[in-house]
Amino acid sequence: xxxxxxxxxxxxxxxxxxxxxxxxxxxxxxxxxxxxxxxxxxxxxxxxxxxxxxxxxxxxxxxxxxxxxxxxxxxxxxxxxxxxxxxxxxxxxxxxxxxxxxxxxxxxxxxxxxxxxxxxxxxxxxxxxxxxxxxxxxxxxxxxxxxxxxxxxxxxxxxxxxxxxxxxxxxxxxxxxxxxxxxxxxxxxxxxxxxxxxxxxxxxxxxxxxxxxxxxxxxxxxxxxxxxxxxxxxxxxxxxxxxxxxxxxxxxxxxxxxxxxxxxxxxxxxxxxxx
Amino acid sequence: xxxxxxxxxxxxxxxxxxxxxxxxxxxxxxxxxxxxxxxxxxxxxxxxxxxxxxxxxxxxxxxxxxxxxxxxxxxxxxxxxxxxxxxxxxxxxxxxxxxxxxxxxxxxxxxxxxxxxxxxxxxxxxxxxxxxxxxxxxxxxxxxxxxxxxxxxxxxxxxxxxxxxxxxxxxxxxxxxxxxxxxxxxxxxxxxxxxxxxxxxxxxxxxxxxxxxxxxxxxxxxxxxxxxxxxxxxxxxxxxxxxxxxxxxxxxxxxxxxxxxxxxxxxxxxxxxxxxxxxxxxxxxxxxxxxxxxxxxxxxxxxxxxxxxxxxxxxxxxxxxxxxxxxxxxxxxxxxxxxxxxxxxxxxxxxxxxxxxxxxxxxxxxxxxxxxxxxxxxxxxxxxxxxxxxxxxxxxxxxxxxxxxxxxxxxxxxxxxxxxxxxxxxxxxxxxxxxxxxxxxxxxxxxxxxxxxxxxxxxxxxxxxxxxxxxxxxxxxxxxxxxxxxxxxxxxxxxxxxxxxxxxxxxxxxxxxxxxxxxxxxxxxxxxxxxxxxxxxxxxxxxxxxxxxxxxxxxxxxxxxxxxxxxxxxxxxxxxxxxxxxxxxxxxxxxxxxxxx
Numbered sequence: 001x002x003x004x005x006x007x008x009x010x011x012x013x014x015x016x017x018x019x020x021x022x023x024x025x026x027x028x029x030x031x032x033x034x035x036x037x038x039x040x041x042x043x044x045x046x047x048x049x050x051x052x053x054x055x056x057x058x059x060x061x062x063x064x065x066x067x068x069x070x071x072x073x074x075x076x077x078x079x080x081x082x083x084x085x086x087x088x089x090x091x092x093x094x095x096x097x098x099x100x101x102x103x104x105x106x107x108x109x110x111x112x113x114x115x116x117x118x119x120x121x122x123x124x125x126x127x128x129x130x131x132x133x134x135x136x137x138x139x140x141x142x143x144x145x146x147x148x149x150x151x152x153x154x155x156x157x158x159x160x161x162x163x164x165x166x167x168x169x170x171x172x173x174x175x176x177x178x179x180x181x182x183x184x185x186x187x188x189x190x191x192x193x194x195x196x197x198x199x200x201x202x203x204x205x206x207x208x209x210x211x212x213x214x215x216x217x218x219x220x221x222x223x224x225x226x227x228x229x230x231x232x233x234x235x236x237x238x239x240x241x242x243x244x245x246x247x248x249x250x251x252x253x254x255x256x257x258x259x260x261x262x263x264x265x266x267x268x269x270x271x272x273x274x275x
Numbered sequence: 276x277x278x279x280x281x282x283x284x285x286x287x288x289x290x291x292x293x294x295x296x297x298x299x300x301x302x303x304x305x306x307x308x309x310x311x312x313x314x315x316x317x318x319x320x321x322x323x324x325x326x327x328x329x330x331x332x333x334x335x336x337x338x339x340x341x342x343x344x345x346x347x348x349x350x351x352x353x354x355x356x357x358x359x360x361x362x363x364x365x366x367x368x369x370x371x372x373x374x375x376x377x378x379x380x381x382x383x384x385x386x387x388x389x390x391x392x393x394x395x396x397x398x399x400x401x402x403x404x405x406x407x408x409x410x411x412x413x414x415x416x417x418x419x420x421x422x423x424x425x426x427x428x429x430x431x432x433x434x435x436x437x438x439x440x441x442x443x444x445x446x447x448x449x450x451x452x453x454x455x456x457x458x459x460x461x462x463x464x465x466x467x468x469x470x471x472x473x474x475x476x477x478x479x480x481x482x483x484x485x486x487x488x489x490x491x492x493x494x495x496x497x498x499x500x501x502x503x504x505x506x507x508x509x510x511x512x513x514x515x516x517x518x519x520x521x522x523x524x525x526x527x528x529x530x531x532x533x534x535x536x537x538x539x540x541x542x543x544x545x546x547x548x549x550x551x552x553x554x555x556x557x558x559x560x561x562x563x564x565x566x567x568x569x570x571x572x573x574x575x576x577x578x579x580x581x582x583x584x585x586x587x588x589x590x591x592x593x594x595x596x597x598x599x600x601x602x603x604x605x606x607x608x609x610x611x612x613x614x615x616x617x618x619x620x621x622x623x624x625x626x627x628x629x630x631x632x633x634x635x636x637x638x639x640x641x642x643x644x645x646x647x648x649x650x651x652x653x654x655x656x657x658x659x660x661x662x663x664x665x666x667x668x669x670x671x672x673x674x675x676x677x678x679x680x681x682x683x684x685x686x687x688x689x690x691x692x693x694x695x696x697x698x699x700x701x702x703x704x705x706x707x708x709x710x711x712x713x714x715x716x717x718x719x720x721x722x723x724x725x726x727x728x729x730x731x732x733x734x735x736x737x738x739x740x741x742x743x744x745x746x747x748x749x750x751x752x753x754x755x756x757x758x759x760x761x762x763x764x765x766x767x768x769x770x771x772x773x774x775x776x777x778x779x780x781x782x783x784x785x786x787x788x789x790x791x792x793x794x795x796x797x798x799x800x801x802x803x804x805x806x807x808x809x810x811x812x813x814x815x816x817x818x819x820x821x822x823x824x825x826x827x828x829x830x831x832x833x834x835x836x837x838x839x840x841x842x843x844x845x846x847x848x849x850x851x852x853x854x855x856x857x858x859x860x861x862x863x864x865x866x867x868x869x870x871x872x
Contacts, residue, residue: 021697024624024690025726032617032729035751039736042755046861075760078833078841078856078863085852093851094842110761165846167839170595208588208836212597237594 046076047109049083051129056083058126058133059105063087068101072112080107094165094172096148096202096270097242102140108132142275145194147201147256148174157187166268168204169239175268177206178258186258187223193254194273195247199224201271203232204240211236216261220269223255234267247273301432309436310423317443318416325408325453327743329774330799334455337384338391338407338802340376341455345388347564360568367565368573377573378580379457382497382562386410387455402806407455415452418463419443421470422677429643430685433723437731438684441621442677444734446741446748447613451670457499458670464495465505465674469650472509475547476516477641482546489550493558500581501654501671506551508653512646517543519642587666588836593763595835599662606658609668610675612753612764617733618683619752625686651678668765687730688723695722744772744859756860763835770795770832772864775857777808780828783854783869790816792829794840797822823847829868844868 059069069088071080081088084107098104098116106117109131122134147154151163161178168175180186203220205211217235221228222245229245258267301309347366350356368377376384387407394406419439427435442448452459468491475484488509495502517540541548560566566573588597591605611619629644654674657663664671695718700710740755741748746767749759760766773796780791793800793815800815816826823829823843831840845851853866 019697021693024686025694025722028617028621028624028687028690028726029729031620032733035616035733036736038751039733039740039755042751042757043740043860045755046757046858048861073761075766075862078853078866079858081851082853082856082866085850088851090845090849090851093845110757112761165842167842170835170838172838172842172845208595208597208839212586212588215598236598 045110047130051131052079052083052107054128055107055126055131055133058128059084059107060087062135063105064103066101067103067105068092068095068098068116069105069107070098070114070116072106072108072114073110074114076109090165091174094174096173096175096272097200099141099200099274100143100272102138104136104138106132106134106136108134141200141272142196143272144196144275145273147190147193147254147271148176150190150193151176153190155189155191158184159186161188164206164268166206166266167208168206168268170208171240173202173204173240173268173270175202175206175270176256177266177268179264179266180258180260182261182263187255188258189253189255191253192251194251195254196249196273196275197247198244198274199229199247199254199271200242200244200274201230201269202240202242203267203269204234204238205236206266206268210264210266214262214265216265218265218267219259220267221257221259222271223257225252249275306427306432309432310420310427310439313423313436313439313443314416314420316416317419317439318412320443321412321415321449321452322405322409324449324742325405325412327774328450328453329743329771329796330404330802331454331456331769331771332795332798333769334404334407335798335802336376337379337457338387338403338455340381341384341386341388341407342391343375343388344381344385345392348385348389349392358564358567363564363567367563372576372580377565378577380497380499380559380563380577381565382494383410383455383457383460385562404455404802404806408453411452411455411460414460414463415443415448418459418466418677421463421466422681425470425473425643426681426684429639430688433720433727434681434684434688437687437723437727438677438681440731441618441680441683441734444731444738445614445618445676445680446734446738446745447669448673448676449738450742450745451673458667458673461495461499461501462673462676464491464498465502465650465654466677467491468495468502468505469508469646469677472512472547473641473643473646476512476544476646477639477643481544485544485546485550486554487550488547489552489554490558492551492555494562496555496559497562500577501674503578504653504657505650505674508646508649509547509551511649511653512642513544513547514540515645516642584664586664587768588834589666589668589768590763590765590835591665591668596665597836601661601663601665603659603661605665605668606655606672609764610655610672610679612749612759612762613669614676614679614750615734615737616750616752617730618679621683621686621690621730622679623682623686624690625682625684628686628689629682647678647681651675667768683730684727687727691722691724691726692719694726695719698722740860744775744864746771747859747862747864756862760862766834766862767832767864768834770797770799772832772857772859773799773830774803774808776830776855776865776867777803779855779857779867780813780830781810783867784810784813784828788812788814789828790814790822790826792816792822792826792844794830795832795837796830819843820847827870829870831866831868833863833865841866 069084071077104117106114117136120136120138123137124135126133159178161176164177165172165174166177178186205218215236217233220232222230230243232241232243234241343366356362367375369375372378387410390409391403391406394401395403419442422442423435423439426438468488471484471487471491475488478484492505520543521539586597588595655672658672696714699714699718703710737750747756749764753759753762789812791813797815803809804811816822820843824847829844831837848868848870850871854869855867856863857865
């Protein structure tokens with residue numbers, strides 16, 4: 001123990017003068033000054049309402065019915081909807097996915113991109129004071145049948161599903177929701193569903209609180225002509241899980257089979273038959 | 276507290292590693308005045324800041340419970356009633372786990388109630404929310420004073436002032452200190468226990484401080500259950516220092532073996548152990564009438580409630596967490612993003628200086644650095660296990676903050692002195708003189724003021740960016756509030772931001788009675804109305820779908836797991852378009868909807 005000559009490291013450094021001794025202080029001063037500037041800059045780094053208004057005007061000038069408007073990053077979505085929400089119908093906001101939209105307007109800040117425009121190249125880009133407006137055009141998926149719209153034609157082996165605008169994976173989805181009895185498959189059949197070349201759908205567990213209380217996954221099988229063509233498991237943290245299967249164009253009985261190990265699992269699904 | 280500032284700064288030989296005081300030692304009265312001034316300014320700053328902070332959901336429960344507790348105590352001391360199981364149960368307990376908020380000990384709630392009774396009901400000098408928040412603010416001032424007192428004795432005035440300022444200016448800490456809640460007060464009482472323990476551990480007079488350790492810990496326990504972690508720090512410190520003392524005072528005639536060592540450990544400052552074991556629980560018992568009847572069952576109920584607490588939803592790095600296992604790094608990353616970067620880096624420098632000096636064999640009486648490190652570890656350590664609830668995040672490990680700020684202060688002054696030492700040597704060499712053995716004090720003071728001032732300035736800038744929505748704020752290291760949103764860090768909790776849309780709701784409401792879906796601010800609605808922030812004609816529509824269907828106006832307080840409320844409103848109102856979005860630093864925190872006519 002060195003109690004008689006206690007000298008801290010400061011004195012040690014000062015006794016052997018070296019430019020290195022100045023580095024910690026300079027670093028602290030530089031970092032502090034950077035933080036002063038960064039704190040101010042960060043707080044002002046998100047475009048305000050004037051920029052959003054200008055960007056919204058640009059979208060309105062070119063908007064056509066059936067266009068999709070998306071915002072990025074997702075946390076700015078409320079601001080985007082405040083400025084352009086009148087152009088976003090409920091069923092578009094709660095879409096299954098973006099494949100059926102041929103024109104997409106993306107309003108983005110901070111260099112973000114929406115997952116709905118992944119892999120697409122914009123045909124037009126304009127920066128309105130930090131809100132970047134991009135327009136994408138592509139050949140949309142041709143939907144020949146949407147099971148969500150055909151609920152009335154469905155028959156079930158148990159409780160009837162309901163059409164919901166539900167939270168699945170913290171996002172809105174218009175879907176068919178049902179809760180099968182534990183261990184008992186719930187068969188939801190769509191007789192003579194018009195089919196294209198693919199059947200694309202999504203499944204997930206609705207309601208964050210039920211996902212918290214019960215942690216077991218759910219399963220959805222798709223049966224076509226008595227044969228399982230797709231089998232998907234969705235866990236509590238999986239969100240909106242895609243499934244797809246190749247189909248032969250025409251009409252056929254399609255059955256969605258829902259399974260849950262626990263009671264009150266709100267299984268939500270949607271599917272489209274596409275050309 | 277008075278005595279805490281009393282002893283003169285330690286002699287050089289007694290000081291721990293990592294810094295030395297360059298400043299001329301002011302008179303004891305002046306030192307004391309500086310500490311109390313810092314404390315007073317902190318409490319005032321907290322009270323000014325809280326004026327724009329909305330009412331927290333839990334705060335409503337604590338204020339209401341506190342009012343009942345205070346009435347009971349006032350009735351008891353004025354002989355309006357005696358001590359009966361029925362009156363205690365009616366006020367402090369009940370058959371269910373959350374009756375009369377019996378799942379939380381009563382100390383702070385009682386203080387909230389007494390403060391409200393005195394300042395609001397009797398004197399009418401302020402509203403009930405402000406009055407209820409005052410004890411928490413005063414205790415935050417006390418935390419700054421404790422830090423100051425400890426550091427001024429250990430390292431010196433410059434470090435003490437800096438440590439106090441850095442603690443006072445922490446944005447999240449100031450935010451929590453402005454609420455009638457337990458988190459900031461717990462930090463203070465935890466720190467008070469550590470301070471008393473340190474005084475006891477280094478005191479020559481073995482009787483003066485130990486009893487205060489138990490009482491302070493008892494008060495901490497009577498504030499929040501997280502104080503149960505503190506004995507792990509104190510126990511480890513006791514064992515290490517006792518073992519060190521036993522080893523260094525080797526007497527050839529001393530009995531050896533495990534039993535002898537054990538006896539030596541227990542016998543080493545035994546009053547501390549007795550104080551913690553006896554006075555701590557006794558203090559808790561005395562201030563919590565609910566324990567006066569059937570104490571074992573009630574203590575068990577209290578602990579079981581928290582051991583099996585539901586995991587609230589909490590967003591961290593883009594994922595909504597509501598069940599273990601949680602990432603091991605939640606506490607680390609959250610602390611990195613909620614303590615100003617300059618403070619953190621200074622703390623790393625301080626810790627480095629402490630470590631370097633320790634390696635050179637520097638030891639201080641009472642091992643204060645070890646104590647501070649163990650205190651921090653006990654506070655934050657459980658959150659690395661992956662099973663401890665992470666909701667609320669940094670507020671649950673606030674006792675780590677004094678250690679960080681003390682380390683930052685010593686680190687900043689250490690860095691400043693190192694630079695000043697080099698500058699002195701450089702100047703001397705230019706003048707062709709031998710380098711001074713010691714750097715002149717004014718030069719050291721100026722360097723400390725410059726470097727420390729810059730670190731403080733960074734905290735001021737972060738504080739200005741953070742308030743009054745500090746739960747949405749993240750430091751420049753994360754990119755501020757927008758950077759936090761990009762990273763998927765938790766946006767907020769407790770519905771506090773609702774305060775910011777009350778004027779818009781009033782303006783948007785049609786004439787006459789209007790039902791409002793008040794979401795997470797529903798528990799606070801009555802208080803907002805009593806404070807005059809919401810017109811009486813705006814009526815809370817009720818919970819969930821029923822409330823939404825009844826409402827003409829609605830708002831959603833944005834948290835990831837609250838997105839579902841947006842969708843419920845869209846469905847009912849037939850629109851996805853809010854009429855107003857409250858933002859802080861551009862990040863949405865509340866959306867207001869109006870039902871289309």
